[in-house]
Amino acid sequence: MSAAEPLFERIALIGIGLIGSSIALNARQHGLARHIAIATRREETLNRAEELALGDSYHLEAAEAAEGADLVILCVPVGACGAVTKEIAPALKPGAIVSDVGSVKGSVIAQMRPLLPEDVHFVPAHPLAGTEHSGPDAGFPELFQNRWTILTPVEGTDPAASDRLKTFWEGCGARVETMSAEHHDLVLAIVSHVPHLIAYNIVGTAADLETVTQSEVIKFSASGFRDFTRIAASDPTMWRDVFLHNRDAVLEMLARFSEDLASLQRAIRWGDGNTLFELFTRTRAIRRGIIEAGQDTASPDFGRRATPGADEKAPS
Amino acid sequence: MSAAEPLFERIALIGIGLIGSSIALNARQHGLARHIAIATRREETLNRAEELALGDSYHLEAAEAAEGADLVILCVPVGACGAVTKEIAPALKPGAIVSDVGSVKGSVIAQMRPLLPEDVHFVPAHPLAGTEHSGPDAGFPELFQNRWTILTPVEGTDPAASDRLKTFWEGCGARVETMSAEHHDLVLAIVSHVPHLIAYNIVGTAADLETVTQSEVIKFSASGFRDFTRIAASDPTMWRDVFLHNRDAVLEMLARFSEDLASLQRAIRWGDGNTLFELFTRTRAIRRGIIEAGQDTASPDFGRRATPGADEKAPS
Numbered sequence: 001m002s003a004a005e006p007l008f009e010r011i012a013l014i015g016i017g018l019i020g021s022s023i024a025l026n027a028r029q030h031g032l033a034r035h036i037a038i039a040t041r042r043e044e045t046l047n048r049a050e051e052l053a054l055g056d057s058y059h060l061e062a063a064e065a066a067e068g069a070d071l072v073i074l075c076v077p078v079g080a081c082g083a084v085t086k087e088i089a090p091a092l093k094p095g096a097i098v099s100d101v102g103s104v105k106g107s108v109i110a111q112m113r114p115l116l117p118e119d120v121h122f123v124p125a126h127p128l129a130g131t132e133h134s135g136p137d138a139g140f141p142e143l144f145q146n147r148w149t150i151l152t153p154v155e156g157t158d159p160a161a162s163d164r165l166k167t168f169w170e171g172c173g174a175r176v177e178t179m180s181a182e183h184h185d186l187v188l189a190i191v192s193h194v195p196h197l198i199a200y201n202i203v204g205t206a207a208d209l210e211t212v213t214q215s216e217v218i219k220f221s222a223s224g225f226r227d228f229t230r231i232a233a234s235d236p237t238m239w240r241d242v243f244l245h246n247r248d249a250v251l252e253m254l255a256r257f258s259e260d261l262a263s264l265q266r267a268i269r270w271g272d273g274n275t276l277f278e279l280f281t282r283t284r285a286i287r288r289g290i291i292e293a294g295q296d297t298a299s300p301d302f303g304r305r306a307t308p309g310a311d312e313k314a315p316s
Numbered sequence: 317m318s319a320a321e322p323l324f325e326r327i328a329l330i331g332i333g334l335i336g337s338s339i340a341l342n343a344r345q346h347g348l349a350r351h352i353a354i355a356t357r358r359e360e361t362l363n364r365a366e367e368l369a370l371g372d373s374y375h376l377e378a379a380e381a382a383e384g385a386d387l388v389i390l391c392v393p394v395g396a397c398g399a400v401t402k403e404i405a406p407a408l409k410p411g412a413i414v415s416d417v418g419s420v421k422g423s424v425i426a427q428m429r430p431l432l433p434e435d436v437h438f439v440p441a442h443p444l445a446g447t448e449h450s451g452p453d454a455g456f457p458e459l460f461q462n463r464w465t466i467l468t469p470v471e472g473t474d475p476a477a478s479d480r481l482k483t484f485w486e487g488c489g490a491r492v493e494t495m496s497a498e499h500h501d502l503v504l505a506i507v508s509h510v511p512h513l514i515a516y517n518i519v520g521t522a523a524d525l526e527t528v529t530q531s532e533v534i535k536f537s538a539s540g541f542r543d544f545t546r547i548a549a550s551d552p553t554m555w556r557d558v559f560l561h562n563r564d565a566v567l568e569m570l571a572r573f574s575e576d577l578a579s580l581q582r583a584i585r586w587g588d589g590n591t592l593f594e595l596f597t598r599t600r601a602i603r604r605g606i607i608e609a610g611q612d613t614a615s616p617d618f619g620r621r622a623t624p625g626a627d628e629k630a631p632s
Binding site for chain 2: 103128129130131132133138140147148150177183186187188190191192193194195196197198199200201202203204205206207208209211212214215216217218219220221222223224225226227228229230231232233234236237239240241243244247250251253254256257258260261262264265267268269271273276277279280281282283284286287288289290293295296297300301302303304
């Protein structure tokens with residue numbers, strides 16, 4: 001694509017964390033935009049983005065970056081979308097596409113839509129990609145490769161605007177799917193939000209024990225626990241906002257999770273091995289499905305290999 | 317070590333799944349035994365072990381493998397330890413070391429100890445290592461590298477026997493720690509058993525939804541859920557036995573987990589962002605501790621990279 005005309009003349013990325021910086025790297029690498037304008041509120045982060053040469057212009061004011069842009073993407077925590085929209089609204093070019101990357105869509109739409117001028121195209125989006133790292137240094141171009149980006153166009157969205165955004169995300173390596181915001185928020189509650197919550201929760205529970213020390217938890221973590229700690233190392237602000245803004249779907253899925261867990265607890269208490277065995281067999285099939293769908297590696301233990309400790313030499 | 321005298325003349329591995337086969341490969345590679353006798357009840361598995369050349373002799377009868385062995389290791393699900401001990405007890409050589417690899421120690425000791433003759437050394441052990449794969453093909457020599465093996469010697473255990481078993485495990489690449497069976501079972505409940513239970517549980521909850529289809533769960537799993545499916549693909553028999561045999565410690569830790577989760581649920585319902593943010597910040601520190609202790613990789617996403625789907629070509 002880089003030899004041809006870029007898809008957009010000017011894109012503005014408001015927020016330059018893991019997602020924003022990964023978009024910037026893709027836009028550059030695949031020639032998706034002639035000019036990449038980057039805005040972030042913190043001077044230190046903006047300077048770092050410039051050192052990393054992530055864009056073409058750097059702005060402390062979101063409105064300044066958004067001015068004249070054909071595509072503006074909010075890459076900020078879900079809770080900040082309303083405030084940022086208020087800032088950029090007066091600067092938006094007629095016909096511009098405005099989008100976001102938030103993990104919750106209903107709330108983002110409720111926050112942004114009333115504040116946007118009539119003459120821009122609002123296409124909410126959510127790239128289902130990330131790592132436990134955050135900030136402008138965390139971005140890398142392969143982040144979206146083979147991952148899904150979900151578009152949740154609102155009523156009255158111009159299909160041509162949706163199509164252009166789809167082309168943009170495909171240019172970043174993503175697969176694109178469209179669904180309603182309401183359904184998106186339900187799906188994400190179970191595939192992402194509740195898993196993150198229970199990961200955070202078990203790490204907290206382990207840290208608070210009196211009978212098992214924190215150093216034992218760390219030392220013996222390889223037996224299962226450490227997988228949860230990776231997820232529980234995700235960005236605190238982003239995740240606080242996710243839970244506050246997808247409250248209903250999260251509470252609904254959490255209630256089901258807790259009911260199911262209570263039933264397993266009962267099976268353990270009463271020595272009902274069949275109930276346990278039946279579930280543990282069923283769950284293996286889902287894992288196989290994920291590997292067949294190309295959404296995870298088939299290598300044992302994610303292909304991880306043991307690394308010698310920094311604090312201790314491994315014996316022999 | 318391979319040039320010198322082997323540590324043991326004859327070892328017997330009763331059970332040849334992921335752990336048994338990984339021990340066999342280590343014993344061979346590091347010259348820890350002159351003769352490796354392998355026993356398993358299923359003919360098909362025994363033939364496969366022989367095809368893989370995991371041992372020196374192959375037996376359908378555990379007692380036959382144990383006969384004359386200096387070290388006998390039970391590598392069977394925790395629930396089978398009593399029955400296997402009954403079989404091998406009459407064949408055990410005086411002075412032999414008898415050990416196991418079970419994830420629960422209190423129950424294993426209660427099952428095995430009364431059945432063992434007075435003139436053998438019983439040293440229960442648990443290598444904290446594994447993957448989601450099982451069976452004789454799943455073993456690999458690096459499995460124990462830099463991982464902990466916990467010994468839980470019972471009252472009256474000859475320290476020389478414990479030391480020899482420690483040397484054996486160090487020869488397999490493991491670090492070795494000693495603690496009481498009771499404490500082991502508490503530690504493992506929080507670092508391993510409850511994490512496995514909640515992973516199995518959330519995968520089950522997701523599979524049972526009416527509002528989100530199973531194919532959506534699979535498709536969008538990369539946003540967090542897939543990590544849980546790896547753990548929930550672990551061996552069903554082994555894990556059923558773990559929960560039935562470490563009942564008290566698991567129920568205790570599970571009660572704490574559920575209490576903590578209820579408090580997070582309440583924070584979400586009432587919009588208490590501070591409680592969420594405070595926990596999400598605290599859990600990051602534990603992740604750092606695990607990486608510093610050399611028990612996980614610092615690479616984002618476990619160093620995984622996207623793999624193109626088998627069923628679908630990734631766009632562009």
